[in-house]
Each structure stands twice: as structure tokens, then as C-alpha cells.
Amino acid sequence: MAGLKDATAIVGIGQTPFARHLPEDEKTLACRAVLAALDDAGIAPGEVDALASYTMEETDEVELAKAVGFGDLTFFSKVGYGGGGSCATVAHLASAIATGQATVGVAWRSRKRGSGPRPWRNTAAQLPTPAQWTRPYGLLRPVDEIAMLARRYMHEYGATRDHLFNVALACRNRANQNPAAVMYERPLTREMYMTSRWISEPLCLFDNCLETDGALACVVVSRERARDCRHTPVYVHSAAQGLPAQHHGMINYWNDDPLTGPAWTAARHLWKHADFTAQDVDVAQIYDAFTALIPLSLEGYGFCERGEGGAFTEQGALEIGGRLPLNTGGGGLSEAYVHGFNLINEGVKQLRGTSTAQVPGAATCLVTAGEGVPTSALLLRS
Amino acid sequence: MLSPVTDPDGAPFWQYAAQGELRVQACAACGEPRFPPRPCCPHCQSFASEWRRVSGHGRIWSYVVPHPPLLPDYAEQAPYNVVVVELTDAPRIRLVGNLVTGPDAPLNSLPPDRIRIGAKVHAVFSGTGLPQWVLERP
8 A cells, every 4th residue: 555654745845034023914924935835846836736724724725825826726624723733734735645636735824923812812712612611710821721731740750840941941042043033042041941920830931932923834745746846855754643532632631641642642653654763863843832742742752751751851952962952943932933833844944954953964853733732743854 | 700601511510510519420321420521421332421429529630820911800810729639539530620718719819839739628619600629628
């Protein structure tokens, strides 16, 4: 059976500037990112026949297609669960192209989270389930929901705020190397971290991602077509989504083992179909809406054992030259928070050898989507 | 303050809570309790369910202390605590709530440094029909 392994490649990436406030609207930003990605690939908009994005994306396929001049579309897909859908957009395109349903796919995300509304402030759109069990008590924001798991994780395994700081610092250090990052030239110190204001104890300001306006896109084609494109192809080696049995979304307090989340499910499938293991990953782009998601993801994707995710961050492990250089563009914590799409494009840059914080000789990269919600992940290789 | 927006599965929980009773949904066929409530049993697929009364005793499984920015009613009381309580009668049933000094006390009535994971608590019921929690040994 012809599988997904290396059957497709990412051949174009594009992005707008990232900022707390951009003057243009989300639709315009989406058009700019998509056209930049197609230009990077050397593919005309009229050749595009497949699209994928997030259910939370506000620019729909019709608007995008008629604005930028796509051809006839034969595949279009949207993935749910916010940032959990990022990698799945590429995975859906890869599946469609590998099975002959389309030939040129574009995935994108455009969001004005920096200057726009916060979803948690919307009291009218309370979902009956599961919000009825949490929001009346003042568990209002994603940070509150994840802080609950973080506190339990720290209690159970002895992880500390210094471990979370290690995550924030690695992302900030990479952003300091990346002129496109919101936090370029804005260093972070341990003193700043330890004395910053609380958002939801045990998580402080620097444990939270940025609020950013911006858009990104990438282009996926077959491996045969990829050879004719402008840049070195970055192959989709393995891809997976993950929604574990008896999972409850971000408020995952109700199953047998709440500290194992969707990453574990995605990882099992991802590695089953890969020619290499976690120990062979040169660089990782791990979804970082909150620092506390990194230790959980390090365990879930098999970089360490249960309970060792905090200790894994010690001794510069996440820095360039460490065991697993992390979020080399700065991630959601320090480059831009665009529902994790910048992690996909940064993975491509690493495997092209063009990152602003290049890992020498990087040939394999793990990219993950939001942990804590139904998630997705990609293994990319050059 | 936000009140629960219930659905057909969750409504009985809130009806019992308004009467001062803590009950959880359980399968009427295989007996397994489940939370949050749902139409059928994930273990035996039976659609028959009952609402089983529990003692209201439990232990703190985890907690957070939110600080602003928050919705205005909550920002006024911040920092306050939100706890997850694991029920003694059904250890895999965990309820989100607030640890307070007594029924109808504000969300911030107990200093956060009094809260410990593992502390024994029991349910009390406020006039608004929300179950709340107090320390067994205040």
C-alpha cells in the first residue's frame, strides 16, 4: 500500500510581519501570506486545487480563493480544536495529494489575536459542555485550565518554576536571534521571570504566549513535483492527529490519567510510521501556548520518560547545542502566537538551512500542535 | 457571575445541587459512575443511567489562583482559588469548585496559602445552587 511517508513535501512558506497590532484585516493578511508562500515555491495561484485551515480561521475558502485567484478546488478541509489543528492542516493536504485528490495544496492561518478579542471574554458563547462544570467557578481562561494541570504535574513529579523558566528562556533566546520575532532584541532574565506578575498561579506572565496579529501559509505538493520547485523540498515523513480515548479537551481532569494528553496518542501513530525515533530528531518545534505544555509534550513524544519533562530542560538542553533545540524562531512564547503555524514554517526553515538560529546539519524536525486539546504533529525531513 | 449553562445531560446535576444534594451520573446497567454526564455508558454502551448520591467528601487534586485580566465579577474577587476535588466515594470523579470558608462565602474568603494538594474537604451548597468546598480541618 502506498503510504504517506515522504510522498509529499512542503515547498513554499510565507508570512506577514508579526506585531501586537497590524492595520490590515485578517482576510488581507491571509492573502498576503498565501501569495508569499506560492511565490516562495514558484507556483502560480491558478495551480492551487486544495486548501486546509483551522475551524477557527475567519477567512473562508471562498473569500481566499476568489481574492488570490486560485484554480478549481477539489479538496478543502478545516480542522478543529484551535491550535491543536495546526499540523493537521498540512497532514490533510498531504493525504489528499498522496491519494490523488489534489496536486497543489495551501494551508494557512491568519489571526488578529493581538488587537482583536480574547475568545474567553465571550460569555454568550459558553459551550454547555464542558464549560458548565468550570466557568461559573472562575476557571475562565485557557491559562487557568492548563495551570491546574501544571500544578498537579509539579506536585507529582517535582518539576519547578525554574524548569518552566528554562522553556521561556530558550524561546526568548531564539527570538533574540530572529528579526521577525515580536520579542527580537528583548532579552529575558531569571530575575524578570521570577518577579513577573502572576496570571494564574503557578503560571506567570512569561509562561504565557504572546498576543499577535499575523498570518502564515505553506504549500504542499507531491515529492515528484517538489523536485521542480525553487527550494530544497522538506518532506512530510510522518503525520498524525490524536484524540485519546476518554479525553475531555483542555479541561482534561476527568480521565484516569489527566497528565497524559493527546500528544501520547499522536506520538504512537507518528513513530509507528517513521523510519527514525525521537532520539534522531535534530530540532523540535513544540506548541508553546504555555511553558507547561513543553514538559508534557517532551514526555508524550518520547524524548524522556514520564515525569522527566521538567528535568529534561536542565543544562541548556533546549538551547542551540543542547540535546533538543526548541522553537528556534522563538515559538508562540516569543516569536508570534498564530495558533502554532509559525512552528511549521520554522521547521521548514531549519531543514532548508535558513533559520535565523540554524541547528548545524539539521535533517529531521518534529513539529507539534497544541497539547491539551485534540492535537496533531508532523515529522519533517530534508 | 456566570451561572451554569446546562444541557440535557448535565441538568439533573444542577437540579440536585439546588436541593443541596451532590449526585453523580452512574450507569444503571454496569454501575460505573461517569463525569461529565453523557447519554450512554462508555464501558457497556447502556443508555440507562441513574443519579447516585455521594458523600460529598473528597481531597484537593489540584488548584490555581487566577489573577486579572478576568471577567469583571471575577476580577473584583481576584486573586481567588479554583480547586479540583477528587471524590472519596468515586476517585476518578473530579469536580471543579472553589475552596471557601463556608456556604455563600466569597471566592477569595480563604487565603491561598491554606490550600494543599491532598487536603480533605467536603461539599457545602450556596444559595445560588453551586456546590462549594470547605476544609475538613479549617
